[in-house]
Structures are given as structure tokens and as C-alpha cells.
Amino acid sequence: MTTHEHDHHRTPSRRSMLAGASGLLILASAPGTASAAGTRTARSSDIPVKRTGAARASRLTQGTTLVHADMHNHTAMSDGDGDPELAFASMRDAGLDVAALTDHATLLSIEGLSSEEWDRTGRLADSANDPGAYTAIRGFEWSHPLQGHANVWFTDDWVDLGGAGSPGSLYSWLQGREAVASFNHPGREAQMFDNFSFSAGVLEKMVGLEMFNRGDDYLFDGWAESGRSPLVACLNAGWRTGLTGVTDEHGTDWGFPEGKGRSGLWVTENTRAGVFEAMRARRFFATRVSGLRLDAMAGSVQMGGTLGLASGDVQFTVDLDRGPEWEGKPLNIQVLRPGSDAPAVVDVIETQSNQLTTFTVPLNAADGNWIVLRVSDPSQSNPSPGPSGHPCNDWGVAYSSPWWLQA
DSSP, rough: HHHHHHHHHHHHHHHHHHHHHOOOOOBBBBOSSSBOEEOOOSSSSSSSOOOOOOOOSOOSOOEEEEEEEEBBOOOOOOOOOOOHHHHHHHEEEEEEETEEEEEEETTBOOOOOOOOHHHHHHHHHHHHHHHTTTTEEEEEEEETTTTTEEEEESSOOOOTTTTTOSSHHHHHHTTTOEEEEEEEEETSSSSSHEEEEGGGGGGTTTOOOOOOEETTTTTTTTTHHOOOHHHHHHHHHTTEEEEEEEEBBBOOOTTOOSSSSSEEEESSSSSSSHHHHHHHTTTTEEESSOOOEEEEEEEEEEEEEEEEOSEEEEEEEEEEEEEEEGGGGGEEEEEOOSSSOOOOEEEEEEEEEEEEEEEEEEEGGGOOSSEEEEEEEEEOOOSSOOTTOOOTTTTEEEEOOOOOOOO
């Protein structure tokens, strides 16, 4: 089949059908520098694009480097509009360091990945992969119209509803594989993964929860209908997920434009092994602005880790930077703790971009075992607000992955 014939077969109406059934740049800054190199876009390869942003080295930790990632993208191989041959190059031209294709597995009667397309995705990722400079990853999106969608990466095979028709059966499938996976756009499908019913056997494999998907902030998305925060529902159920941002691109603008979700990973090396290790360690953050650097320590523990105490005062230090463009920009750091439906905000620290911020928070595992830092812009409102007057009804900029108290 030629590329032209393939794209003709995958019509845009397929995307519309899938959405109905479901209920439904990042900066290329070199390490240690504060400005990005010129990049070429897949759309206008003769015009270099200059962007500025934060340096890739943390001011808090050593041994890892920040890479910018987008781990959720679609092509005409499922319900996207774009030629798969162009996707990885577009994301690299946009300045991403890590990128994945995650086309849908078959959803009900709507065609998704075939075995041939799964193999093709692997070949495209292998061809684009450039260890040390650009990591290209093959994945897939398990898609249930009521329970939700989940991305799976680093497997040799894939599964659809015919082989795993429920969240529980997906977890059983994952147990036998060296994989990592994520809960996608968690407030969108009504049953929300059996309300995040917990499965201890895949605790270390379910590493992500999407907080930013396209332009949506899933802290409160769907609050008006459900009255529950997906973040609270997931973490209160016992899952130990880090927090991610993704574009969930279905068009042809892979990696572009500004304003879609992104993830920042702290990796020991920019390779598939390095990305896998950082994801397993939950050493990443969610954002929806390009070029952001967020690193955070609770005592001596980096985000994604477990604190060696059940209660006590904990000093947090946050390295927050977006380069000259945001020099002096007022921001808030909100300390989120478990609530019954919405997160409790136990402190709000006023700060600015491009500086270190230190503060102390009294913590007690009796009040819940997780802590998340939310960075917000108080000058803008949250388009998906939660309870009236909630401190997080401002515009979310980033989320750290959680820390967990030792029970």
C-alpha cells in the first residue's frame, strides 16, 4: 500500500467516529544554556524558529538533565489526520527531546492499530531514534468508551478490547510485561477506570496521570458534572502516579503550537533506557508552557519519591525557571493534600519565575499520604474551575509529581 493510499483509507471521519464512541515547542535549549538553538519545523523547514527558555541543569540536584517530552500522539494509523512518516521529524523540529506515537488500539467497531501498523510504528521509532539527542518511542492507547483510555509504552506487543476488555484485564495483561503506562485524560470517560479501582500488581507499571491534555487541566475538568477531582480520585485510591502533560495530537501539528500539554523528565541519559528509568521513578512534571524547568525537593527527596517519615515539618525547595521571557513573572506555588473530592490547599506561596523558593510545610500521614505542588498564574482563571472559591481556580502552569509519606 502506498502512503497516499494509506492516508486516503484513514479518513478524518474515522477520528470523528472514535471521539463519538468514546463519549467523548518546546524548547531546544542545550544543557547549561538559557537560550534555544534555531530549529526547523516540519511545516516550514526553510524558516528557522528561535525560542528561549530555561537551562536544562537543575539548581537543586545533580546527575540528571531535563528533557522535554510529549508521550501521547496520533496519526492516520488510528484516528489522527497526519502521515505517520512525518510525526517524529515534526516533534524533533519543534524542539522536543523525547516523543512517542500512541495510536489507538481498536475501539469497538472502529478500526485502530493493526499488527502491520504496530510493526510500522516500531520501524518509524527506530529510524527516528538518536540516542543521546532524541528518543523516539513506540506505544499504543488502550481505549474503552466508558472506562477510559491508557497509554502503554515499551512493550513488544499491544492489546485492544478483544484481549483486555476492562481495566482489570488490562492490568493483568500488563503484569507480564516490562512496561510503563498512564491514565489518560482522566475526567473524560464517565466510569473513570472503575473509579480508579486499585491493583497492587501494576503499582509500579502505572506511572502516569495526565493533568494537561491538549489545553485541558484535569485537576477539575468535569467537576460540574461529577463533583470530583481526577487527581484526588486517583491518588486517594492508592495509585502512585507521576503527573504528565501531553498534546494528544490528532492533527498534523505534532510538537506545535504553544499552549498544549508537555512533560519535563529528569533523565540520567536521553535514551530509551534513561526515559524508562525516569518514568519508573516518577521523576517528571506536567506543564503546558514550553521551556519550563521545574525541579523540587522535599527535604532530600526529589519529586516522585517517598519521604522517610509519617509526620513532621518538611522543607521544600523549588527551582522554577522559564528563562528571560518570564524573568520576574509572579507565580504561586500551591501545596495540594488529600481531600474527599477536591484537593486541600494547605499553603500558597507567592514567588516569581527564575528563582529558588524555599518553604516549610507541616505534614501528617493521618491526613493522607501524598503531596503535590501546583504552580499557577494568579492573573488568569482556570477555564475548568472546581468548588467556588477554591485556590486552584486560577490558571495552572505546572504540577510536580507527588511525594508520598511513609505510613
